[in-house]
Amino acid sequence: MKLTWKSVLISGMGVFSDGYNLYSLSLMIYTISAFIPMTKITEGLLVAGSYLGAAVSALLFGLISDIEGRKKMYGIDVTLMAIGAALQALSQNYSELFLSRLLLGMGVGADYVLSPIIVAENAEKQKRGRAMVITFAVMWGLGAVLAAFVDQLTLQLPQSLAWRIVLGLGAVPALSVIFARRKLTETLLFLSKVRPDEKEIRDLEKEGVNVKIDIDKGSFRERFMSSLFLVIISAVLWLLYDIYSSTFAIYGPITIAYNLGITPIMFTYIAQFFAGIPGQLLCIFLIDKIGRKPLIVIGYTGVSIWLILYSLLLLDPSLFGLYETGKLTGEGAVLGLTFYMLNYLFSAMGPASIIGSGMVTPELVHTKIRGTSQAISVAVDRTASATVISLFPSLVSIIGLGGMVGIYGIVALLSALITLFLVPETKGQELDRVKRVVTKI
Numbered sequence: 001m002k003l004t005w006k007s008v009l010i011s012g013m014g015v016f017s018d019g020y021n022l023y024s025l026s027l028m029i030y031t032i033s034a035f036i037p038m039t040k041i042t043e044g045l046l047v048a049g050s051y052l053g054a055a056v057s058a059l060l061f062g063l064i065s066d067i068e069g070r071k072k073m074y075g076i077d078v079t080l081m082a083i084g085a086a087l088q089a090l091s092q093n094y095s096e097l098f099l100s101r102l103l104l105g106m107g108v109g110a111d112y113v114l115s116p117i118i119v120a121e122n123a124e125k126q127k128r129g130r131a132m133v134i135t136f137a138v139m140w141g142l143g144a145v146l147a148a149f150v151d152q153l154t155l156q157l158p159q160s161l162a163w164r165i166v167l168g169l170g171a172v173p174a175l176s177v178i179f180a181r182r183k184l185t186e187t188l189l190f191l192s193k194v195r196p197d198e199k200e201i202r203d204l205e206k207e208g209v210n211v212k213i214d215i216d217k218g219s220f221r222e223r224f225m226s227s228l229f230l231v232i233i234s235a236v237l238w239l240l241y242d243i244y245s246s247t248f249a250i251y252g253p254i255t256i257a258y259n260l261g262i263t264p265i266m267f268t269y270i271a272q273f274f275a276g277i278p279g280q281l282l283c284i285f286l287i288d289k290i291g292r293k294p295l296i297v298i299g300y301t302g303v304s305i306w307l308i309l310y311s312l313l314l315l316d317p318s319l320f321g322l323y324e325t326g327k328l329t330g331e332g333a334v335l336g337l338t339f340y341m342l343n344y345l346f347s348a349m350g351p352a353s354i355i356g357s358g359m360v361t362p363e364l365v366h367t368k369i370r371g372t373s374q375a376i377s378v379a380v381d382r383t384a385s386a387t388v389i390s391l392f393p394s395l396v397s398i399i400g401l402g403g404m405v406g407i408y409g410i411v412a413l414l415s416a417l418i419t420l421f422l423v424p425e426t427k428g429q430e431l432d433r434v435k436r437v438v439t440k441i
Contacts, residue, residue, distance in 0.1 A: 004119075004122055004123045004124055004127055004131050005131070006122075006184075007118055007119045007122040007123070007131070007135075007184070008119060008131050008134055008135045010177055010180045010181055010184055011114075011115035011116075011118055011119050011135050012115075012134065012135045012136075012138075012139035013078070013139070013173050013174070013176055013177040014077060014078050014081070014111040014115055014174065014177065014181075015111070015115060015135060015136050015139045015140050015143070016139040016140065016142060016143040016146075016173050017078065017081050017082075017085070017111075017143060017170060017173040017174040018081070018108045018111065018112075018140060018143065019139065019140035019141060019142065019143025019144045019146075019147070020143035020144065020146055020147045020169075020170050020173060021050070021081070021085055021104055021108070021143075021147075021167075021170040022050065022144075022246075023143065023144035023147040023148070023268070024147040024150070024151070024166050024167055024169075024170055025046075025047060025050075025101075025167065026047075026251065026264075027147060027148065027151045027166065027264050027265070027268070028151070028162075028163040028166050028167060029043065029046075029047065031159050031162065031163045032097070032163050034159065035159075035160055035163070036091075036093060036094050036097060037094075038094065040393040040394050040397070041390070041394070042094060043393055044389060044390035044391060044392060044393050044394070045098065045390050046094070046097065046098055046101060047389050047390070048385070048386035048387070048389040048390045049098050049099075049101030049102045049104075049105060049386075050084075050101045050102070050104050050105030050108055051105060051246070051382040051383070051385050051386035051389065052102060052105060052382070052383070052386045053084075053101070053102040053103060053104065053105025053106040053107075053108070053109060054105040054106065054108045054109025054112065054378060054379075054382040055109060055378070055379045055380075055382040055383045055386065056106065056109065056379075057080070057105070057106035057107070057109040057110045058109035058110065058112065058113050058374075058375045058378035058379045058382065059375045059376075059379050060110075060375075061073050061076075061077065061109070061110040061113050061114060061371075061375065062113045062371040062372050062373075062374055062375020062376070062378070063371065063372055063375065064371075065113065065114060065117065065371030066194075066220070066368065066369060066370070066371040066372050069186050069187075069190055069194075069195060069197075070114055070117055070118050070121070070186060070187050070190055070371070071184060071185065071186045071187075071200075073110065073114060074114055074118065074181045074182065074184060075177075075178050075179075075181035075182040076110065077107045077108075077110035077111040077114060077181075078107060078111065078174040078175070078177055078178050078181060079107070079174075079178055080103060080104070080106050080107030080110065081104055081107030081108060081111065081170075081171075081174040082107075082171040082174035082175045082178070083103060083107075083171075084100050084101065084102075084103035084104025084105070084106070084107060085100075085104055085167065085168065085169075085170035085171040085174065086168055086171040087099075087100035087103065088100045088101065088104070088164075088167040088168060088170070089164040089165070089167055089168025090164075090168075104170075105382075107174070109378055109379075109382060112358055112374075112378045113371060113374045113375050113378055114371075115135065115136075115358075116132065116135075116136070116357065116358035116359060116361075116362045116374060117187070117362050117370050117371060117374055118184070118187055119131055119132050119135050120132060120359070120362040120363060120370075120431065121187035121188055121189035121190060121362075121367065121370070121431070122187050122188050122189075125428055125429060125430050125431075126288060126428060127288065128288070128363070129287035129288045129292065129354075129359070129427065130284050130287060130288055132357050132359045133280065133283050133284050133287060133353045133354070133357055133359075134284065135357070136353075136356065136357030136358060136359075137280045137283065137348065137352055137353035137356060137357050138277075138280050138284075140356075141272050141276045141277060141280065141348075143173070144268060144272060145268065145269070145272050145273075147166065147170075147268075148264075148265045148268035148269060150165070150166050150169055151166050151264075151265055152265050154166060185200050185203045185204050185207075186200040188204065188209060188211060189367045189431060190367060191204070191211055191213075192211055192212055192213055192214055192215075193214060193215065193216045193367040193368065194215070194216065194367055194368055196211075196213050196215075216366065216367060216368050218366070218368065220368055220369060223365075223366040223368045223369045224369045224372065224373070226366075227364070227365040227366060227369060227373065230361075230364045230365060230423075230424075231361065231365060231373045231376055231377070233418065233422050233423060234360040234361040234364060234373070234377050235361075235376055235377040235380040235381065236380075236418065237355050237360055237415060237418060237419065237423070238355055238356075238358070238360065238361075238377050238378075238380070238381040239380055239381045239384045239385070240411050240414065240415045240418075241351055241352075241355045241356055241381075241415065242356075242381050242382075242384070242385040243384060243385060243388050243408070243411055244307075244408035244411055244412070245347065245351075245352060245356060246385045246388075246389060247385075247388060247389055247392050247404075247408075248408075251392060251393075255396065255401060256340060256401070259314070259328055259336065259401060260328055260333045260336050260337050260340075261328065261329060261333045262333075262337075270337070270341070271340075271341065271344055274341060275341045275342075275344035275345040275348060276344060276345075276348045276352075277348075278345060278348070279344070279345045279346070279347065279348025279349040279352070279353070280348050280349075280352075280353050282348075282349045283295060283348065283349050283350065283353040283354070284353075287353075287354070287427075288427060288428065289427075290427075291425045291426075291427035292354050292359070292360075292363075292423075292425060292426055292427060293419060293420070293423060293425050295349060295350040295353075295354060296350045296351050296354055296355065296415075296416070296419045296423075297350070297416050297419055297420050298346070298349070298350055299346045299347055299348075299349045299350020299351045299352075300346075300347075300350060300351050300412045300413065300415050300416035300419070301346075301412075301413070301416050302342065302343070302345075302346025302347075302349075302350075303343050303346050303347050303351065303409070303412040304409045304410070304412040304413040304416065305409075306339050306340070306342040306343035306346065306409075307339075307343050307405050307406070307408050307409030307412060308406060308409035308410075309339050310336060310339035310340055310343065310405050310409075311402050311403070311405040311406030311409055312402075312406075313328070313332065313335060313336055313339060313402075314328070314336070314400070314401055314402030314405060315400070315402035315403070315406070317332055320332075320335060322335075351412075351415065355415075358374065358377070358378070360377075360423065361373050361374045361377045362374055362431075363426040363431065364423075364424065364426065367431065392404070
């Protein structure tokens with residue numbers, strides 16, 4: 001369906017922007033600290049700034065999208081992202097930089113509510129999983145790769161200028177789709193289930209889409225209460241995923257790369273091209289064939305195994321026949337990189353591409369409450385992630401990188417069990433059909 005892939009392209013650029021902006025800060029954080037003094041606490045808060053902004057905006061945009069429609073707010077999200085990204089490059093002190101990250105995060109939070117919903121509500125059931133993985137997991141990863149490439153291009157420039165260019169260019173991908181998002185039609189399901197609009201329906205019919213009106217007679221409260229358990233489970237799953245994945249995304253290129261003896265740029269390329277992208281391709285190929293649950297459970301089990309092995313290597317290299325040092329070198333570095341890449345591959349194959357794509361909530365709840373439900377997931381996730389990210393530098397200094405990696409391995413195992421026992425399968429089902437199934441739970 002033309003509508004499916006049009007939604008993927010227009011929505012994906014917002015996620016691409018998020019990948020670029022999150023990763024660019026991770027690559028430049030220590031460069032920035034040379035010009036804008038920061039303590040461990042203020043550094044953590046700066047990194048968490050976009051998450052705090054996202055938590056606030058998600059709730060507002062989610063509620064409005066259920067009342068006024070998805071299209072009404074679409075385009076405003078990437079506008080906020082573009083302004084926030086541009087203001088980073090002009091910041092003269094910590095307060096200005098923090099506020100620009102906060103504004104950037106408000107755009108990201110809005111986008112993480114609207115884009116998954118728009119793709120889900122416009123996609124064919126047989127292609128919905130594939131479409132959402134491409135929109136989010138693939139586009140986010142490509143944004144991260146571009147951030148590393150831009151960083152590499154600025155290596156010969158003065159550092160005082162380089163970090164401003166790297167952060168400021170994050171406005172470009174967001175700016176590229178503002179107009180296209182404003183012109184996108186209202187989603188197929190919102191028009192058919194919540195609020196029909198003759199002009200929007202005519203626009204969809206011109207694209208060859210047949211809109212069948214079937215208004216949901218249930219009240220907002222009724223629909224929300226019947227889905228509350230799954231809303232909570234979805235929020236917890238996303239929260240647990242981001243607790244470790246966002247920390248790795250931000251501090252991985254510096255902390256882990258240093259521990260393994262490679263540069264942050266090289267670490268980014270290796271992670272994406274040898275683990276991230278291959279894992280995403282596997283997910284794209286399998287998600288609409290074997291389903292969401294098997295990929296999440298298998299992926300998280302692999303993540304747990306490889307992170308625990310990596311943790312043991314960091315805590316006691318002698319377990320692997322290696323000499324203990326403060327930094328992995330030689331065979332230890334190769335083994336550490338192998339463990340980390342296998343963790344990344346399994347994550348991309350399942351949880352990163354499905355949970356990290358914000359796919360769980362939109363597929364499980366009613367159209368009438370989809371925006372609010374997704375907003376709750378985003379707000380809970382971003383608030384918890386902001387807290388963990390803020391504390392990460394301090395926690396690493398207390399319990400060490402090995403201890404933190406071990407904790408993340410346990411979190412992955414817990415997430416696999418929650419998915420296995422509490423999350424319904426949605427493969428190949430119309431969103432309406434999924435609603436009838438989960439209402440019985």
